Amino acid sequence: MKQQNKTIGIAPYGGSAGGWGALKAVADAIRGQMSVKQDVIALFKVNQPQGFDCPGCAWPDPQHGSSFEFCENGAKAVSWEATSKRTTPEFFSAHTVSELWQRNAFELEGEGRLTHPMKYDAATDTYQPIEWETAFREIGEKLQSYEDPDSVEFYTSGRASNEAAFLWQLFAREYGTNNFPDCSNMCHEPTSVGLPQSIGIGKGTIELEDFDHCDLVLCIGHNPGTNHPRMLGTLREVSKRGATIVAINPLRERGLERFTSPQSPVEMLSLSSTTLASTYYKVRVGGDAAMLKGVMKCLLVMHERALAAGEPGVLDESFISEHTEGFDALKADLDATDWPHILKVSGMTFEEIQNIAHLYAKAERTIICYGMGITQHQYGTQNVQQIANLLLMRGNIGKKGAGICPLRGHSNVQGDRTVGITEIPPQSLLDNLEKVFGFKPPQKHGHGAVQAIQAIRDGHSKALLCLGGNLAEAISDPQQTFEAMRKLDLVVHMATKLNRSHLLLGKHNYLLPVLGRTEIDRQASGEQSVTVEDSMSMVHASRGSLKPASEWLKSEPAIVAGLAKATLPNTKVNWDRMIGDYSFIRQAIEAVFPAFEDFNRKILQPGGFRLYNAASERKWLTPSGKAQFKIMQGINEDPRSLKCHDLVLTTLRSHDQYNTTLYGLNDRYRGVTGRRDVLFISADEAEKRRLRVGDKVHMVALDPDGKQTSRRLDNLTIVVYDMAPGSVAAYYPEANVLVPLDSFDTESGIPAYKSIPVALEHAEATETSGTLR
Known part of the structure; x- marks a missing residue:
């Protein structure tokens, strides 16, 4: 849908992740904080064997590193710490x-x-x-x-x-x-609590080398371009050797779409890029469990049909029999979960969910990466366990090129x-x-x-x-x-x-x-x-x-x-x-x-x-010594309500941000410059509410019965963005005012930053006369 507007600080970003934009951002960060001498000393030692670990993300270092093992946001973190101020x-x-x-x-x-x-x-x-x-x-x-x-x-x-x-x-x-x-x-506690129940350890199971051997990478609920940019280099190599990357996220994030490697002279000089995700599915905020259960339901049907046709089954029955417990209970739960509910909560079509299942069934070795889009919900622990269930169904834990990969934040x-x-x-x-x-x-x-x-x-x-x-x-x-x-x-x-x-x-x-x-x-x-x-x-x-x-x-x-x-x-x-x-x-x-x-x-x-x-190594440190299929009752990530709210808010970080640390006021890949007072919404949702780009709204949190509360965030400027229906997004920590202290996952204690039912109120002032059409 075409937008015509001149809203201050809001304009589409057409470039890829990385590239010259990243190099300019690095140069700006260094120039604003560090002396040239410090720059040379510090950045050449980031993530090097005799140097210091980047104070940014926890993405691992490759065995055979280059002279530059840092990314744009890593350079910002170093310059922010090594500042001369x-x-x-x-x-x-x-x-x-x-x-x-x-x-x-x-x-x-x-x-x-x-x-x-x-x-x-x-x-x-x-x-x-x-x-x-x-x-x-x-x-x-x-x-x-x-x-x-x-x-x-x-x-x-x-x-x-x-x-x-x-x-x-x-x-x-x-x-x-x-x-x-x-x-x-406040970030991966559902991983620390949920995975030990499923597989006996509260950590991911893969090594960096596994990305060299996988056939499929499912990226669910994370934004590598901003939160762990060095992962983009790994995904680039996965894509270049012909493996499939599928992104599942409420918002389209540039860092999952295409990447220009600053270490590739050809891509930099030719202004070209590498396509990362071959397919991008926009799941509704709070709809991850519904989507995952839908994929598993499809796998069960595909498995039965294959066996009936005398073909090899889709599920790894020998692995399930030897290494797991609870599969029959999982199957019964999936059979009892109806498709209309799955589609409503996930915001996805049956064909989209089925396609994910087909890609997964076709792949011999799959890695599933996930971030706080999965964990920061009232059912965060169970979301993590549904990912583990999906991997266990095809024996994708404990073999080369396959496994679960929670993406940690702090180093x-x-x-x-x-x-x-x-x-x-x-x-x-x-x-x-x-x-x-x-x-x-x-x-x-x-x-x-x-x-x-x-x-x-x-x-x-x-x-x-x-x-x-x-x-x-x-x-x-x-x-x-x-x-x-x-x-x-x-x-x-x-x-x-x-x-x-x-x-x-x-x-x-x-x-x-x-x-x-x-x-x-x-x-x-x-x-x-x-x-x-x-x-x-x-x-x-x-x-x-x-x-x-x-x-x-x-x-x-x-x-x-x-x-x-x-x-x-x-x-x-x-x-x-x-x-x-x-x-x-x-x-x-x-x-x-x-x-x-x-x-x-x-x-x-x-x-x-x-x-x-x-x-x-397929040794399960659970009480029974076997991996466990864990059941999630229902599929709504917001258990405060039995209904699917019209509009659900997720909080997110800008590209100039690391947790609560702000390196600047820009969010380059989402087209926001010099400001943070914005609300991202899809074109269809904006049209339904008669909102135009640049309009001001007040956002009000809802209680479990759908009634407005006193929790509100006022005077947010509308940014129309390619994202899932029924979803809106605003910056963290400003939007924390909408999250009550008692809204948390009862198993892990993590606050539900990413499943907040909200309503919007029109504000008087607008910044532009642009209209949606």
Whole structure:
């Protein structure tokens, strides 16, 4: 449908993903943040064997890397951290917290790197510098004053290294709590909870090499062009060797359609590109489970017809018989699910779903990749399990070129969980901690992210300690979250840059600056390396090469140790030994987690090593020793309602964004420039509502009965976009105001950011006279 408009900052983008647009964005990011010298030093060491791990996404490094193993958004992440800008004590002295609160996230982080430890002074409403030892002592005294260790929340960002995360959980557990809200609770917790029930491990089963052998890649609910751009190079190679890529997503994303590799002189000079997805299906927001059940129903019919015709069946019956349980129950559930309901909820046609089934049945080896479009629903755990069901039906787990691939966000969010950041610790972890360190860890399950905010809101939790991150803006329901955090007695943030969470003040507030991934970490024994784990269970070393932004910075492990020593006068842990030489931290990790056997030697290998993954070898660590087909009751991802809402909102990130970090205000591939106050909607849905490009609307969240609530986001500008019917999209975290704190997956606790029933109200003002026609 042709659009004629001149709406400010909104224009179609005709280019491919990557290409000259990506190179220009890299150059702009570097020019705006870094010196040329820093640029040369830093970017040539990103994801290199003797360099540092990109602080962006968790896509793995190829075995035979090039000189440039970074992408556009990785370059933005590096330049954002290695910036020459500084947020000094003089800056804080000149700006009150009340004043800073009026600034947006982009402006705050744009001030640059934090340089000194700071403490909030209520009399002047400013942060004031404080000596490290004084900060440690005061925080330690406050933590000692609380009678109940469970009144303290220990938050973890996925950018923390394995070493920092291990010490963090060691500190908290010796203190006496399993309260570990972390960023995984808001992104892939359904993977961590759902996959162990299905296949015995909460991780993906593939290696990067498997993409060299697959016949089919199904990309469901993710946007690689923005969230993990280095994946585009892998998909490009899959496409070039003739394998099939199918995209299933509510919005058409350029990064799944075509890609111009900046490392290909031919494509760059000829302005050509490689087609990625051969077919693109637009599933309605909240319709993934319906689509997956429809595909599985088609497979059952195809299997029976093939057998009746004397042909080989479509399902891998020998694999199902030998390796799985629960198939008959799954078949009964699929038989009982009617097609009209599937088609209504999925927003897809029968022919589209059937075609996906035919492509899957034809492929010998299939990889299914998925992102937060699958997980961030009230049925997120069951969505993940339906993907596992689909793979198990044809034996596509535990063989070369096939498997499940959850796409993690933060560069070490998977590693943090591996080394003990979990509110539900297995008994083996607790037993090993007691054996190695000699203290009795708490046995009671702790708080995840939503539970932590609820506990703070209700007055049960008094202190929040954050190892990085921006919890207040990342979590749902800022209306409740912001008010709750202002009730805290103690708030401690460890960070590289200022963000809005740091301005939500309790009674006692500390802001502690940390070394970045790019910077030299020098301790008593010399320069240190840390380790991270990528999305495919590869663990490798990371060593910064830049001079620290300030002489007053400390590493995250050193700060954790300083806090622990000040808090635990009778600690049984030799913190100084481990901080003096991180190899002793890795020895402790190995002692507690046997999968890290010979840890220090293995990370000397270029590219690191892969942690044991039992499901990859068709060994199922479930109670019965077999993989499980898991049943999902119904198909509506929003269990608050038995009906299919007319309009459902999904939140999404812009191309100039990484989680809550904004590198800029542009969203190049979606054609948005210099703004974030937009609402994406399909042409048909806009036509039905008599909306034109550039019109202003108010968006109101609905309750389970379809009635309007007080939760609203006003004055959004309409962007007509190629997307599924019944769906709209707005930016995260701004749209978090529409997600109530109690809207979450009851199995995993993840907030339902991507299944929000909404209604639209026309606003008075418009920006253009353009019309839909």
